[in-house]
Amino acid sequence: MSLPVADAPEVRRATWRLIRADRRAMALVLLLNGLAALAGLVAPWLVGRIVDQVGAGTATVSTVDTLALAIVGCAVAQVLLTRFARNAGHRLGERTLARLREDFVDETLSLPAPVVERTGTGDLMARGSADVAIVGVTLxxxxxxxxxxxxxxxxxxAALFVLDPLFGVCAMVGLPLVAAISRWYLRRARDAYLHEGQTLSEMADSLVETAEGARTVEAFGLQSRQIAAADARVRRAYTARRRTLFLRSVFYPVVDFVYALPAAVLLLAGGVFVANDLVTLGAAVSAVLYAWQLTEPMDFILDWLDQLQRSGASFARLKGVAKAVPDRAPSAEVPVDDRLVVSGVRYAYGSGEDVLHGVDLSVRPGERLALVGPSGAGKSTLGRLLAGLAAPGAGSVTVGGVPVAELAPEVLRERVVLVTQEHHVFLGTIRDNLTIAxxxxxxxxxxxxxxxxxxGWVRALPSGLDTRDLRLDAPRAQQLALARVVLADPHTVVLDEATALLDPRTARNVERAVAAVLEGRTVVAIAHRLHTAHDADRIAVVDGGRITELGPHDVLVAAGGTYSALWHSWHGDR
Structure with missing residues (x-):
C-alpha cells in the first residue's frame, strides 16, 4: 500500500501557499528580473539606431561612440541585475525548500502509526529523499x-510588436508548434513521472524489508525469492524510466527546431519589408537581434519544462502525505482525571477483520495493570489504543472522559506514553537523545x-552525556528509551514488552526501578514474562480479541483458568 498523491488543484493551492509565505522576497525577485529584462532590450534598439543613422548619413563619430557606450552600459547593467536576480531567486528557493522540508516532516510525524505500518518506510524514504531532491533542484x-x-x-x-507589429507576428511563427508539442507532452508527463516515483518507492520498500529482515532471509534460505522480487521491481522501474525518456526524446528534437525558426523567419521577412520600404534597415536589424534574444529564454523554458513535470509529480507525492493525516482538530476538552476507560471497543487494521471484539476495561489512576495472553491475541493493539496512537473503529477509549486519540499531542504526552520493544537511538549525543523527552x-x-x-554505564563514557553517535546494543538502547519515559514523567505508561530485549536480570531491575519512579501513576504492562504480571495490581488476560479474565494474580491462579495454566506452564509445573 502506498501513501496518497495530491491532485493538481491541491498542488496549485500548496504552491500558492509557499509563494505567499515570502511575499517580499518574491516582489524583489520580480523587480530585479523586470529591470534585467528591460536592460537587455535597450542594446538591440540602440544598434538599430546606429544602423539607421549610418544609412541616412547623419551619424557622427561622437554619436556612434555615445550609443556604443550606452550599449556596453546596458549590457553591464543587465549582467549585474541578472546576477542579483538569480541570487535573490536562489535564496528564495532555498527558504521555500526549507519550509517544504519542515512541512513534510511535520506531516510525516502526524501520520497515524497504523498508516505508517501499512505503507512501510520505503515509500516515506523515497519521498523524503528522491522527491525532495527533485523539488529542491526546481526551487x-x-x-x-x-x-x-x-x-x-x-x-x-513586446519590444518586437512595439518596433513593428509585422515583426511581432513573424516572431510568433513557432508558437503554434511549441503549443502543440507542449500539450502532447504535458498530457502524458505527469502521470508518467508519478508512475516512475511509485516504482522507486517500491524499490526502496524492497531494499528496506530485505535489509531489516536479513537474518530471517538467511535463516530460511529466502535469498533467491528476495532477489527475484527485487529484480521484478527493478524491471518495473526500468520500464517506467523508459517511458519518461521516450517522452523527452520526442519533445526535445521539436523544441530544438523551434529555437531557430523565429530568427530565420525574421531574416527573410525583414529583407522583404526593407525592400518594400515597410520598415527601415535599422528596425530590421533590431528585430533580428531581438529574435536571437528569444532563443536563450525559450531554450531555458522548454528545457526546464521537463524538470517542472518531474518536480510537479514529486511535489504531489510530498503533499500527498498530508492526505493520510486525520483531518480532525484536537479536542478542546481537558481530562478531569487520569482514569482510562475502554468501552465496547472494536478495531480492525485497514479493511481486515476485527482484532478486538467489544472490549470493556477500566484502569484506575495509579494502578499497575498487566495484559497477558498468547501472541496475536490483541494485547499490543489494545495498548496502542490506550496510548492514543489509533482510534477505535467502534466504542471509545477515554482518559478523564475525553477520547485519548483526540487529545492534542502535547496534552497526550503528559497523559499517556507508549514504550515498545522497537527502540531507536537518534544521531547526536546521549544528551540529545534524552532531552527529546x-x-x-x-x-x-x-x-x-x-x-x-x-x-550507569553512561557515566563511564569518555565524554559522558556529550558522547556522540554511539552505537549501542539492544539492551542499552532500550535503557535510553526507558530513561526518556522517566524524564517525560507521564501520568500513564504503556509498556509493550518494553524489556523483551533485555536479559532477565537487567529487565527485572529496570521494571522495579520504573515501578518505583512511577509510583502513584498508571502503568499498563504488556509482556510474555509473567513475573511482570505477578507484580501487577490486576491482570487482564486477552485472548481472541477479548478480555477473558481480569483480577489479581492470586485470584486468577486460584481460579484455574487460562492465566493459571499460563502461570504453571511458565514455572514448569505442568
Whole structure:
C-alpha cells in the first residue's frame, strides 16, 4: 500500500501557499528580473539606431561612440541585475525548500502509526529523499531560471510588436508548434513521472524489508525469492524510466527546431519589408537581434519544462502525505482525571477483520495493570489504543472522559506514553537523545533518570552525556528509551514488552526501578514474562480479541483458568 498523491488543484493551492509565505522576497525577485529584462532590450534598439543613422548619413563619430557606450552600459547593467536576480531567486528557493522540508516532516510525524505500518518506510524514504531532491533542484535552479526567462520572453515579444507589429507576428511563427508539442507532452508527463516515483518507492520498500529482515532471509534460505522480487521491481522501474525518456526524446528534437525558426523567419521577412520600404534597415536589424534574444529564454523554458513535470509529480507525492493525516482538530476538552476507560471497543487494521471484539476495561489512576495472553491475541493493539496512537473503529477509549486519540499531542504526552520493544537511538549525543523527552532537563536530572533504569554505564563514557553517535546494543538502547519515559514523567505508561530485549536480570531491575519512579501513576504492562504480571495490581488476560479474565494474580491462579495454566506452564509445573 502506498501513501496518497495530491491532485493538481491541491498542488496549485500548496504552491500558492509557499509563494505567499515570502511575499517580499518574491516582489524583489520580480523587480530585479523586470529591470534585467528591460536592460537587455535597450542594446538591440540602440544598434538599430546606429544602423539607421549610418544609412541616412547623419551619424557622427561622437554619436556612434555615445550609443556604443550606452550599449556596453546596458549590457553591464543587465549582467549585474541578472546576477542579483538569480541570487535573490536562489535564496528564495532555498527558504521555500526549507519550509517544504519542515512541512513534510511535520506531516510525516502526524501520520497515524497504523498508516505508517501499512505503507512501510520505503515509500516515506523515497519521498523524503528522491522527491525532495527533485523539488529542491526546481526551487534552487529551475524556478529562478524559468522566472527570468519568462520575463525576458514577454518583454522581447513586446519590444518586437512595439518596433513593428509585422515583426511581432513573424516572431510568433513557432508558437503554434511549441503549443502543440507542449500539450502532447504535458498530457502524458505527469502521470508518467508519478508512475516512475511509485516504482522507486517500491524499490526502496524492497531494499528496506530485505535489509531489516536479513537474518530471517538467511535463516530460511529466502535469498533467491528476495532477489527475484527485487529484480521484478527493478524491471518495473526500468520500464517506467523508459517511458519518461521516450517522452523527452520526442519533445526535445521539436523544441530544438523551434529555437531557430523565429530568427530565420525574421531574416527573410525583414529583407522583404526593407525592400518594400515597410520598415527601415535599422528596425530590421533590431528585430533580428531581438529574435536571437528569444532563443536563450525559450531554450531555458522548454528545457526546464521537463524538470517542472518531474518536480510537479514529486511535489504531489510530498503533499500527498498530508492526505493520510486525520483531518480532525484536537479536542478542546481537558481530562478531569487520569482514569482510562475502554468501552465496547472494536478495531480492525485497514479493511481486515476485527482484532478486538467489544472490549470493556477500566484502569484506575495509579494502578499497575498487566495484559497477558498468547501472541496475536490483541494485547499490543489494545495498548496502542490506550496510548492514543489509533482510534477505535467502534466504542471509545477515554482518559478523564475525553477520547485519548483526540487529545492534542502535547496534552497526550503528559497523559499517556507508549514504550515498545522497537527502540531507536537518534544521531547526536546521549544528551540529545534524552532531552527529546525533557528539553530543559539539567545534567543532574538526566543522570538521575539514567540511574533509575540502571544505565550507569553512561557515566563511564569518555565524554559522558556529550558522547556522540554511539552505537549501542539492544539492551542499552532500550535503557535510553526507558530513561526518556522517566524524564517525560507521564501520568500513564504503556509498556509493550518494553524489556523483551533485555536479559532477565537487567529487565527485572529496570521494571522495579520504573515501578518505583512511577509510583502513584498508571502503568499498563504488556509482556510474555509473567513475573511482570505477578507484580501487577490486576491482570487482564486477552485472548481472541477479548478480555477473558481480569483480577489479581492470586485470584486468577486460584481460579484455574487460562492465566493459571499460563502461570504453571511458565514455572514448569505442568
Amino acid at each position: 534552487r535552479d529551475a524556478a529562478p531560471t524559468l522566472f527570468i526567462s519568462s520575463v525576458q520572453l514577454t518583454f522581447v515579444f 525533557a528539553p530543559d532537563a539539567s545534567d543532574s536530572r538526566l543522570l538521575a533518570a539514567l540511574d533509575v533504569v540502571d544505565a
